[in-house]
Amino acid sequence: MKKVLTALVVPLISAALFSGLLFTEFYRGLDSKLYDLMLRIRPGIHQDERLLIVDVDDRTITNINMYPLSRDIFADGIILMKEFNPFWAVLDIEFVDRSPAGINLDVMNRNIPEEFDRTFSDIQVNQESLFHSLLEGRFPIEEAGPIVGELSRFTLSEKDRLYEEVQKIARDNDEYLGLALSYFGNVTATVNMMDEEDPTITDELRSYTEENFPFKDKLEIDGDGYDPFSESAEIKPSIMKILSRSTTAGFPRVEIDPDGVRRRVDLIYRNKENYYGQLGFMTYWNMSGRPSMATDGRSLHLKGKEITIPLTQDGRMFIHWPKANYIESFRHLSFYDLYRHDLLMDDLFYNLKLIEQEGLLGYPYYDGDINIMDYYRELESYREQFVQAGDGTAAADYREARDYLLGEVASLLNGTGEEMILQDIEVYGLNPDLSEDQRIYVEDLKNFVPEVFSSSRNILASLQSLRSYLDETIDGSISVLGYSGTSTTDIGVNPFEEGYMNVGLYASVINTLIQRDFLRDIPIWLSAVITLIIAVLTTLIVFRLKPGPGVAAGLLMAMLSFVLPALYFYYRGTYINILPPILATVSAFLATVILNLFRESREKGFIRGAFSHYLSTDVITELIDDPSRLALGGEERELTAIFTDIKGFSTISEKLTPTELVSLLNLYLTEMSDIIMEEKGTIDKYEGDAIISFFGAPLQISNHAEKACMAALKMRDAEKSLNIRLIDQNITPSPILTRIGINTGPMVVGNMGTSKKMDYTIMGSDVNLASRLEGVNKQYGTQILISGATKKQIGDAFVTRELDKVRVVGIQRPVTIYELCGFRKQLSEDQLRAYEIYHQALEFFRAKKWAQAEEFFHMVTELIHNDGPSDVFIKRCKQYSHKAPPADWDGVYNLVKK
Incomplete structure (x- = not known):
């Protein structure tokens, strides 16, 4: 009994020591690596098909040639997404500073040229009408004064109007993005949690944020009042023009474990008396109808939804990452596809405008119910009105009208219009009274029409294919927009990938909540109890056995200290700190085995001492294990x-x-x-x-x-x-x-x-x-x-x-x-090349081609100096060149020296 009690001191000390080490950073890091291993063994979480990551990726940044993207480009992309019926947009981009004014390219490239053309055309018509009236003597020249004055006033009026139109080129991109978010509807913006106060935040912005985005009376701290949530010294909201147009806002802040891996996330942060939600959690909470919540420090309960989210020891939630790399996590859409859509649309209608300017867009070449270009201009005007009004309900009608317009364009481009135009041009060109300039114009038109029609058909095909892809990808999606280009360095580490783009984190948080496939941990005190129990059992079992069976039993217990927690995590998703039981079990096992070995050390010590001077360690080990081998x-x-x-x-x-x-x-x-x-x-x-x-x-x-x-x-x-x-x-x-x-x-x-x-x-x-x-x-x-x-x-x-x-x-x-x-x-290129040449030389030698063989062996010696085998065969080649070997020579050499 005394020996047993003495032996039990080891597991008691081991359990206390290794459990206590969980409070050290290095030790926790090792245990975290075991958690990562368990996560790899466990089946992967299901990925919700609605989740979509809209990547501002390398393709986007390279093709648009801009980083960061200007906010009007973001706005255009968000407006286009609305056309394809998304459900929600999460902005993993902190718009916390005002951006410089931008240029409204639609106004500059379309409206302004059209306004200038129309205005100067009207002025020109009025001037020509006045001159012709004077020339034809419709009224005396002395009566032209009032008409000239009226024409001057008209010109000045048009100048002022054009000036107002030109001013529209400059655009407040922040306001435009805000309008786009309002038009989109369900948007989660950012309000970050900061460790230091920020004097640049205005009272208006702070008041608006604190009034609209904390949980207020939706969160109840239960039990003894223990508050598990972290606290920030400051909030950093998006600017007012963005925040005021967003449905909700959450913080993108993520705590990183000491080893640089992102395993858990704060769902809630406290600032003063207000509680704010994490970006992904805030999105899920709003999608779920903003239910009331309660926490007891170990879990967060969403009332009415019957959802209980387990919290880790530090009040966070384990992120249940998809068991895949970033590209294979969720669905992806490159933001450039949204940008390219608008480029294709602009290019298509630019071509149609060229056709229109030649008077070739109407009847009989196109026999539709609409004037294509007028319809296009009206749609663009309506779009601007919808966005300005923040009326996202019009998006479905707008898309239907755009699809109809593109269908009419397809009828024009794929119908008989091009053939009829070319026939009419041909007939017109046969007119013998045409001037030289007119004939040149006819030839140019013959080349222009096939080119512009072919180009437009290609653009239309690409556009329709892209719209079909966007419809399939965006419809009903919960989209997370953010930077994922490698040049942006917005890259983190998760348990499955060292270069996981951080934008995927928010999709993973939302997916964890949607699937309700939560991971848990246990309190450290419970881990200490488990460690003690398994260490004591190991000692009691091994102590009563002989060394051989004792070692087997100890190894079995060490294996069970890993396997049992692993199985529990596999089936229940609850992580038990694996490192303390393993180390405590192994140390208890080793200590007990040492005690057992000490009792039999004399016999084995004799064998080891007797043979260690002239047998290898491996042989001695086999002899000790099996003395019959003597x-x-x-x-x-x-x-x-x-x-x-x-x-x-x-x-x-x-x-x-x-x-x-x-x-x-x-x-x-x-x-x-x-x-x-x-x-x-x-x-x-x-x-x-x-x-x-x-x-x-x-x-x-x-x-x-x-x-x-x-x-x-x-x-x-x-x-x-x-x-x-x-x-x-x-x-x-x-x-x-x-x-x-x-x-x-x-x-x-x-x-x-x-x-x-x-x-x-x-x-x-x-x-x-x-x-x-x-x-x-x-x-x-x-x-x-x-x-x-x-x-x-x-x-x-x-x-x-x-x-x-x-x-x-x-x-x-x-x-x-x-x-x-x-x-x-380890061999150089010259050495490898030399060996290839050597084998070619050997083939020549065995084929009795002595001259070729000798030449190739010499080539080897140029690459490898003093090459013994080549020198041997060079001598043989010279010898056989003078005196060939016997006809029955089989190539085998008899070596007479040892």
């Missing part, structure tokens, strides 16, 4: 063997004292052995400067050939830096160069020897081949050779080149050998 015997496995040897080591050793030689060998063997063991290899033995090792035993790894090749290349690279250190410290008289041979095949591995003296080693002909390959390096001037069997098992990450088919000493079967050149990603 028995003699082995098993056949497919392994990869490595043999290494230092070039000219005898020459080096002659120049060193025995003490210096031992020091050099220790440094070298430690460096190389560490690399082998890092790659999961096993050191078999050392024979002087040579290392014999293998991969695939005692730990079975499927990619043992790749691991061996990786170790060989790392040994080659490590040797370069080791040589610098050895020479700088005068430890070696000359640089070290290690030759390496690698072969893969069936080998016998196990404990060999006697019951008193045994060694964990490998045996077999494939082991001998690895040894022979190390020596073959000398004959080809290479450093690392591998067999064909090894080559088959390594991937494209390694670059190899085939050298030869050889019979090595002591092995009769021919073996294809390859040089292991390096990691593909």
Whole structure:
């Protein structure tokens, strides 16, 4: 019992420690990452089809060539949207400052030219009428004075009227946008929450905001009066011309977690005695009929709707983000499509005006019920009146009239009018009495008519297709308008994407509320209780078991401390702080296992102490787990063997004292052995400067050939830096160069020897081949050779080149050998090109085309200086050019040296 009570101290301390750490920022950040993981595992939230993000994206900013967009452009887009029956618009744009006056392009490009044309035409007609009357003697010239005076007064009057029209070019864009919002109807503007007071806010704007947009008596604080909502020092509303035309307003402020991720949002903020809603929440609340609300600090209840929104520990709501990136979250509409619609409409009716000016728009070329251009002008005039009056009820009639007008335009452009016009022009051109100017005019008209009709048909087709798309996209939508261009930097981070455009946040908030698919957390005290319970259970279970079953039980409890909260979150949407139970369980488990291991440490300590000096850690671990392996015997496995040897080591050793030689060998063997063991290899033995090792035993790894090749290349690279250190410290008289041979095949591995003296080693002909390959390096001037069997098992990450088919000493079967050149990603373009040329040279060589082969091998040496294999084959090419090999030569070389 005393031991049990002593053991229980660990879970008590662990639970208290790890639960208390939830109050630290770093620890909360780690737990938040686990929350993100749980969110990825959980099924994604359904996305309401009505939600639409209207993106002021890169396409918009690039094509309009303006950032930020002027407010008249926003107004035109909002007015156009109203035509396609949207439900609501949420403005993720803070119009908190006045904008400069803008230019009314419709007035400047359409009204002013028309007014000037009409006015000067009237003046010209009056002047010509006066002159003709005088010329024809209808009245004496001395009686023309009153008429001239009247004409002067008319001219001055028209001048004043034109001046008034020109003044209309300048437009108050703030007023125009406000009128557009009033015309649209259901709009949520912004009134942000600020941390510092702002003296620029006028009393009028503050009073209007405080009177119209707080919840007032719609929010009740229940229970003990605990208020969970954050407080701001100031409000920052949109300007009056925007705010006064909006249905409601909410704050776009979003608190960001310490790690930069947006996981939760304030639904309500308090400023003084007033409570304001978040931009998305305010939209949902108004759409829901503005119900009364009550909060007890842990939830927000919408009365009459029977909706209870759970609040987090800090009084916020978890955003249930769509399980997708920004583009795949909700539906999207580029604001440029709204802008392009009006461009197409202007271009179309500009073309029709050109046709009208030539007198070709009426009967008989168009036999409709309306005068197309007059109808167009009337519609534009009515539109201006509707917007000025803020009468959005006229939008449906306006759209119907526009569709009818475009239908009539289609009848004109797609009917027989163009053909009839061209026929009439042709007939008119046959008149022999036409002047030269008239004939030129006829030719110009022949070219003009097909061009303007074709252009207009293309524009109309694009316009009708776009209108169909806008109708399908906007009808009934809850639209969130905001900037999403990468150049705007309005980019945030959510649990699913590091570059999630912030405008999508408000759609996500609205969607969370619509779907009522809420996420919750639990109080920290409850998390601490859960942590304590699972840590105590882990200790009690593991303490009573032997180390083996105890470890399994501890791992199971650690897994359950993750799995059970994960399942609860998966099915119920309630997040339990996962990190404290996991860490407390693991620490309790480890502490208890250590106590259990201590009781059996003598036996295992003996085994470890007895063998740790001459067996690898992996072998010792297997022996401790299964002492029966101390028995003699082995098993056949497919392994990869490595043999290494230092070039000219005898020459080096002659120049060193025995003490210096031992020091050099220790440094070298430690460096190389560490690399082998890092790659999961096993050191078999050392024979002087040579290392014999293998991969695939005692730990079975499927990619043992790749691991061996990786170790060989790392040994080659490590040797370069080791040589610098050895020479700088005068430890070696000359640089070290290690030759390496690698072969893969069936080998016998196990404990060999006697019951008193045994060694964990490998045996077999494939082991001998690895040894022979190390020596073959000398004959080809290479450093690392591998067999064909090894080559088959390594991937494209390694670059190899085939050298030869050889019979090595002591092995009769021919073996294809390859040089292991390096990691593909680390080789230069020249090296890769050289190896390609080398293989072409080898093909010429085997085809007995000695001259071509020699030329290509020389090309290799130009890219890789002192290339041993190329030098070998150049000598063979010269030899065979003078004396060809036997006719039955099979290309296999018998190597007589080890």
